[in-house]
């Protein structure tokens with residue numbers, strides 16, 4: 001029956017979606033953060049909309065990593081041992097690529113994501129752990145974002161070139177290849193090579209590849225783009241394709257994966273309007289569009305709010321724009337659904353840490369990848385001020401997030417948060433939950449009262465966790481960057497932190513203004529509203545659902561990809 005499904009896809013012109021990480025379920029730990037969750041939500045939505053779609057990713061047998069944190073706040077990393085056989089099925093063929101002159105064999109596995117209505121999207125996982133491969137090559141696909149630069153290039157060869165070959169071997173006709181971030185850019189070279197070997201001129205080949213490729217960039221900072229020196233490229237890729245051709249599209253001095261994808265994709269977009277502007281500054285002369293991210297509404301709505309929406313807004317899960325009617329749900333029922341999610345989180349916190357949170361206390365949440373630009377410590381910039389703020393009404397705070405094993409700054413930040421937890425232990429209850437994953441994210445984001453986000457702008461390309469919060473009536477309190485610039489109406493859909501997005505200020509003044517605003521709004525607006533104007537608070541919860549969740553979802557996002565990137569002529 002499953003093979004039948006691929007047979008069905010062979011009759012269609014499909015979208016082939018490439019992403020180094022895809023977060024489908026917590027038990028398939030092949031994701032690190034927002035990029036993978038977006039890819040997962042994209043797959044879920046493609047299945048809901050029943051569009052001809054297939055996704056390709058890396059198997060990552062040791063996952064990303066399992067996080068433990070010792071009592072002093074040091075992150076300890078363990079490989080995740082998960083059993084692909086339990087969740088995935090091997091496809092009845094292999095493919096291969098050449099790496100350092102060796103033939104490297106790749107086994108594709110498949111997982112079928114099934115929507116609420118029974119529609120499917122196959123997700124192909126690429127695996128090099130095969131007996132015929134050398135020890136070294138067996139490990140290429142072991143750890144997501146693991147190893148050194150050469151290892152990274154090999155992973156990107158497997159994903160881009162190996163993935164494109166798997167699609168060909170499956171006999172699928174592809175309408176568009178969608179590159180979710182630059183990790184899969186090498187697929188453009190595989191397509192180019194096919195065009196050239198069928199006798200096309202370079203010019204024609206370039207035009208044809210561009211017609212086939214859609215590229216979504218996620219990185220608003222130059223240093224974040226994958227780059228590989230050409231001596232490494234030559235050593236690893238041999239004469240896969242003439243180096244002059246690579247240089248023509250990927251840069252003269254170094255292979256820049258973003259540039260390669262930009263130059264060989266006919267449609268390019270950033271993930272929020274602000275991010276489009278930043279990308280245009282980084283790559284002047286390119287046409288870059290904006291399709292703002294979303295989240296998969298059903299996945300990110302807690303059980304209690306699902307029940308409530310089913311009662312008042314039937315059909316919301318497959319048509320989340322209907323959530324705009326949330327205004328009509330009685331306040332009391334909104335509050336009860338929220339309290340149910342909050343108790344669920346309090347239970348999780350108690351199980352994980354032994355710390356007992358109070359359901360009547362204003363609870364602030366902060367959970368995402370631990371990395372410098374996200375500034376998880378901004379809330380603790382002035383501890384005495386924070387203590388003063390809290391005299392207006394008690395608060396409790398929950399943190400979670402992993403730092404990439406090589407992100408020294410990110411790890412330092414976790415340690416710092418642990419120090420603040422100790423320094424404030426007599427004033428504010430704060431916990432840091434270990435090993436953040438999809439299931440934990442669902443509970444934390446739905447169960448807090450306020451979702452805090454303090455990125456250093458303009459580095460938050462979009463951000464999606466705040467959209468998940470909005471689906472659960474959790475109120476956003478955030479720096480004006482990424483999606484929040486588009487969603488924020490002060491005091492109506494939530495609160496901003498710091499200056500308006502286009503105000504130019506010196507860094508010091510800017511940061512000071514953010515810190516002052518953070519404490520002032522907590523002290524004079526957020527805490528008083530929560531404790532003394534509950535109806536006003538619930539109105540903002542409802543506005544979050546009706547104004548934010550109804551728009552910042554992947555159903556709206558996918559429909560835009562379909563009409564603007566996948567199915568537009570020319």
Ligand SMILES: *Cc1c(COP(=O)(O)O)cnc(C)c1O
Pocket residue numbers: 032033034035037367368369436437438441442462463464465466468
């Ligand atoms: C949504 C999500 C993220 C992304 O969070 P941002 O605040 O948008 O960076 C990261 N990790 C997990 C597990 C998530 O569910």
